[in-house]
Structure formats: C-alpha cells, structure tokens
Amino acid sequence: MLVVILIGLPAALVPGRSSDGTQVIVLIAIFAALFTLVEYSASSPSLVEFRDAPPFNRVRFCALFATVLSLSIIFRGYVAPSTLTEFFQMSGAQIGRMIDFPYSPVRLMVSIMPPSATPQYVETMRDAAGFSYLLSLLSIIWFMILLRLQQWPPRGGSFNVWINLPTFDPTSGGDVVKRLRRDGWINIILGFLLPFLVPAMVKFSGYLGAPIRLDDPHTMIWTVTAWAFLPAGILMRGIALTRVARMIHQQRQKASKKAAADRLLPA
Template sequence: MFKRLPGAFARAVLVVIVLSMPAFLLPDISRAAQEISLIIGGIVAAFTLFEYASTHPGLVDFRFAPPYNRIRFFTFSLQVLLLVFLARATMELDPFSPDIIAFADWCASLLNFPLSPVNIAVAMVGDDGDADFRLLIERAAALSYAVAFSSMIFFALVLWLFKWPVGRDNFNLWVNLPTFEPASGHDVERRLNRDGMINILVGIGLPYVIPAFVSRASGWFDPSVLDNSQPLIWGCTIWSFLPASLVIRGAALLKVGYLVRRSRPTGG
C-alpha cells in the first residue's frame, strides 16, 4: 500500500485542483462557493486516494489497466479547463482570449450540423433567446464535445493500434472489473459483449436524452441559469463527459470480450 501512496496522493491532488478550478479562476465567485468546491473536491479526492492506494480491487474499473482512467480524467480536466477559459474569454480577461474564441467558433463550425448535440443545445435556448447567450451555449457545447469526440477516437487508437491493455496476456478480469459478477465458460464473453454494446448505445443516446428530459422539466429548469459561468461549465462538462465515458467503457468491455474469446483453446 505504501508503494502506491505517492501516486495515489498525486491523483488526489489533481482531483482537488480540477474540481475547484472554476471557483478560483473565474471572477466574482463568492468565498462560500470556493469553500464548497474545495469540500466536494476533498471528498472525491479522499475516494481517489483510498482507491489507488489500495492493492485490492475497489469500485474503479480498469484501475490496473492504464491508460483507461487516465484518458477519462484527462478528458474531464481538459473540458473543464477549456470551458473556464472560454468563460474568461467572454470577459476578455486573458491575452489569449481571442484565440480561445476563435477555436470555439472553429469547433462550432464543424459540430453544429442538424441533430448534432451542439445543434440541440442551441435549439434548447430557442430563437427568442439572447443572441450572445445562444452563441455562448454554442461555443461551450462545441468545445466540450470536441474534446469528448477526440478522446473517444484516441482511445479507439489505443485499443487496437497499441494493443490495450498493456500486458494483456496477464490481464486479470476480476481485478480490473470488480463490479462485474464472475461467471464461467462462454457466458463471460457474451455478458462482456452485451454490457459493452449497452454502454455504447446508452452513451450515444445520452446527449439527446438529457436535453429532452431538461426540456420536459422546463417547469423547474430555466436554461438562462446557464448564463452563469459555473452552471454552464459543469452542465456542459457533465453532459458531454458522461456519454464519452460510457462509450469508452463499452469499447473497453468489447475489447476484453475479444481477449477472452481469443484466449480460449481452439475448439474450446
């Protein structure tokens, strides 16, 4: 456990930094909001510390099969960072603000096509909404989904070109999938493939299900709340990260199912 402690501690510190980043980098954030962000970051960091300091399986999938969780954390962190600096760019707080705006507009030009998540985000605001607010939503959705799509493509390359997981001949299914109930025979492969496809399908559908749910709940959700920087950042990050995370998990399960099938003796 002590050998893993430095790495686990470093991960926990990074978690606190990422989760508290918006509260400390955005202007006009109250002291109470900063303290709440540190408390939430500390809780998540404590969970991360206990998970990665332990030598036994916990609740985190593929903990012993890098870079699965590193890609997911980097995706989440980059989404938060870009959206924070997008919010700062709208206030012209940084010398590189025009570059952030230009990059967001370029992403929007690529991703704002009919039935895309970015198009749906803009449609939620409606044509009657403030033009600047609609543009902000479009840019934020485009940035967050650009990172999400890039992470999925990168993980696909890692899966098949770099033969993930590393040391696959000694890959331990039960250690890396602690919440996966053990089974025997061909049932393992079948369930891995089934769960993998379910994760991918849910991940593909989630960007459309969440806005539909929000629009149905218009009685208690007002889209204008996203005009505030912090709700915008966390709303767009969660909305884009969850689908990408599910697709990545589904692809990983399908790859593990393929490894299980390949490891069987011929005719077995």
Template sequence: MIVSIITAVLRATLVAIAISIPSLLLVPASEDGSYIVLLGAFLIGGLVCLEYLNTYPCLLEFREAPPFNRIRFGHAFCIILGTSLLLRGPLGETPSQLLENISVILGHTLDFEYSPVHLVVLMLPQNLPAVFVDAMRLAAGFGFFVSLLVIAGFYTILRVTKWPLPHGSFNVWTNLPLLDPTTGGDIVDRLTRDGRINIALGIVLPFLFPAVILILSLVFGPEFFFDLQSLAWMLIIWSIIPTTCAMRGMAMLRISALIQNKRQAKDPNHTLQIA
C-alpha cells in the same frame, strides 16, 4: 510503498484541482455553491487517494490497465478547463486567442440541424443574452470535438497496441471490481452485452442531455441559465459522461474478445486472468 503513496496523493490532487477549476474561474451565483463544489473536490480527491492506496479493488475500473484512466482524466481536465475559459466571455474576460479561434470554428461548424451542439443551443431560453448563447455554442462545439477525438484516439490504441496486453496480464476482478464473473451467466456474454449498452449510451446521451436540462430549467426557473457555474457543469457532464460510456463499452468488448480468444486457443501462457 512510498512511491505508491506519492502517486496516490498526486492523482488525488490533480482530481481535486480539476473539479475546482469552474469555481476558481467563474463567478458563482452564491458563495455557498462554490464552497460545496470545493468540498466535493476534496472529498472526491480523498476517495481517489484511498482507491489507489488500497491493495484490493473498490470502485475504480481499469485501475491496472493504463492508459485507460489517464485518457479519461486527460479528457475530463481538458473539457473542464476549456469550458470554464470559454464561459468567461459573459464576464468580459476572453480566453486565449488560439482557443477562442478554434472554438469559433468548431462551434459554428458543428452547429448544424439535429446535431448535439445545435440541440444544446436550442434548449437555451429566448431571453438569454446573446453573449451567453455564443459562449455556450463555442464551449459545446469545443467539448463535442474533443470528445470525438478522444474516442477515436482510444479506438486507435485498442487496434494498434492490442490494449491491454502490452501492460502484462489483465485481471478481470482487479480491473472490473463491480463485475462478478461467477454470477449472471457467461462472462463473455455479459461483457459483450454491457459493452454494447455502454456504446449505445455514448451515442444517445449527447442528444438526450439537452432535453433533461431543459426539464430541469422548467423546474428551477430560467435563472438556472444565468449561473455560469451551472452552465459550465452542464456542458462538462454533457461532454464527459457519453465519452466515458463509449470508452467503457469499447474496453468491455475488447476484454470479451480476449477471453473468447483465449478459450478458443487455450493459451498456455495465460496472458489473461479471468479472476
């Protein structure tokens, strides 16, 4: 019990720190904005703590199927920290030389016509200072490349380690708490459909997000682009959500295949628990 409490508090602390990074590293447009972000960090951290202390599933998926959530958090932390450091350029601050050199290569390499990185740069207003544009290009290239690496890495884990079976039985109800296996038709068909939809979203969203942000800028005005924290969170969401959708889709297709294989083989060991 004590170990569970310590690990839950540690997870919550790491989540709160990750969410707080842009507020700590970047100058906000207003102090109220920073306070709201910090409050949100503590609230989300508290929810994560309660989720892991709770015996029964609530909202967090794949809670008992490592390393899915560890990869997601590691990816998010890397994106948040890297984006925040790279966007310090307009403040006259420079990130580490290695990070800057890598991001320069990635930003200019991935900024080709019709690429997601190029669309991010295109959505920026014409009157935005060049230092902001360069920082956005570097951060977008960094985030896009890291996301591709994470997706490729998770796919490799699926193929090589036969995830999630090496970690014991996989309980669909515990790891997919929002999925009711008893309603909505065959669970294999539902998982396959949802998996394909999530993968499609992972592919399409990097191209759609810039258009959505451009619409928001028209609503809130061009000053939206002069707030470094807003720019940071825009790029963070642009990098994290499509990657999460793609990983979730691959995981669902994997679970669907395992259930189908168990049905066909009538596995006597019951390595997969439907509920």
C-alpha cells in the same frame, strides 16, 4: 492533486463565486481526492474500473481535464480578456458554427437555453458545446488509437477481472464473454445516444418544475462538460468491455487447443 486541480479550475479561472460557494467547491474537491486515493490504494476497489489497466482512466481524465480547462478559459475571456482567451473563444466559435446544424447534438444543447437568454449567451452556449463535443470525439479517437498501438489488453500480460471490473460479477448470470459483449454494446449505443437524449431530459426537467439554471458560468461549464464527457466515457467503457470479452475468448480458444494437443479433452 490532479483531481483537486480539476474541480477547482472553474472557480480559480472564472471569478464570480461567493465565499460559501468556494467552501463547497473545496469540500467537494477534498472528498473527490480522498475517494480517488482510497480507490487506487486499496487492494480491491469498489467503484473505479480498469484501475490497473492503463490507458483507460488516463485518457478519460485527460479528456475531462481538457474540457473543463478549455471552457474555463473561454468564460474567463468575458471578464478578463487576453490573447489566450481570445484564441479559445475564436476557436470555439468556429467549431460551434461547423457543428451547429439541424438535429445535431450542439443544436439540441442550444435549444435548452431559456427564451430570456441574450443572443450573446446563446452563442456562448453554442461555442462551449461545440468545443467540448469536438474534444469528446477526439478523446474517443485517441483512445481507439492507443488501444490499437498498445494491443490493449495485453495478450501476454495478466488482466485481473476482479480488480479492473469491481462492479462486474463473473459468477452470476450466463457466459462471461456473452455478458461482456452485451454490456459493451449497450454502453456503445448509450454513449452514442446520450448527447441527443440529455438536452431533451434537461428540457423535460424544466417542465417538471426543476430547471437547471444556465445563467451562471460555472453551472454552464459543468453542465456542458457532463453532457460531452459522460457519453464519451460510456462509449469508451463499451469499447473496453468488448476488447476484454475478445481477450477472454481468445484465451479460451488457446487453452482448448492446448488441451486438445495434450489429449486432455473428453472423447
């Protein structure tokens, strides 16, 4: 139900979708809900990571939901203004001005707007990008605080690598700890760089003849959300992988010390 509500939020709050577009959104929402249901009810998931290791997926979903909801309220204010939409618009404008400095991710996102865009629509992109980027940073900070408070992954509990990392094969390649650390740092670096790389990729796609139309509010909502959420999610994944690697390393050390105390190690 939460997945269905998430996908339907922009269409419900921001008018302007045709009947055909609404039907497509409903189909996507149903498909996403069925996929989530199957992944969380199956004994072994195929794609969803950290299924049984909260709060990883909870924090990511809450960050995504907050971003989509906030941007939908901002854009609703242009067609149906209210006190709530005015508050979000003013907050987005203040945050956008603070983060919009040379070579910042927000400035790069503003630069992908077409030359024909009106100044008001350029400011709308800046406000939306600034608000969503701030939410992504806050979600990362909140995620790190929860990991510290809950000592995730739990040292005394069980962590099934096969269930929580279905796309990771521990039997292939070299040492598991080294591979997890390597993948974790790659994800952290990629999550840091993506907010700078995505605007360049969007602009380059326009030169190739496949531009992304940002004159539609719904397209802008999902584009800005993906730009802010995907790097944050990848960075969180990198942090989680490094902590799992540390947990496995600590368990190995504990088992080695126990074996040494029981004189089970080879001389």
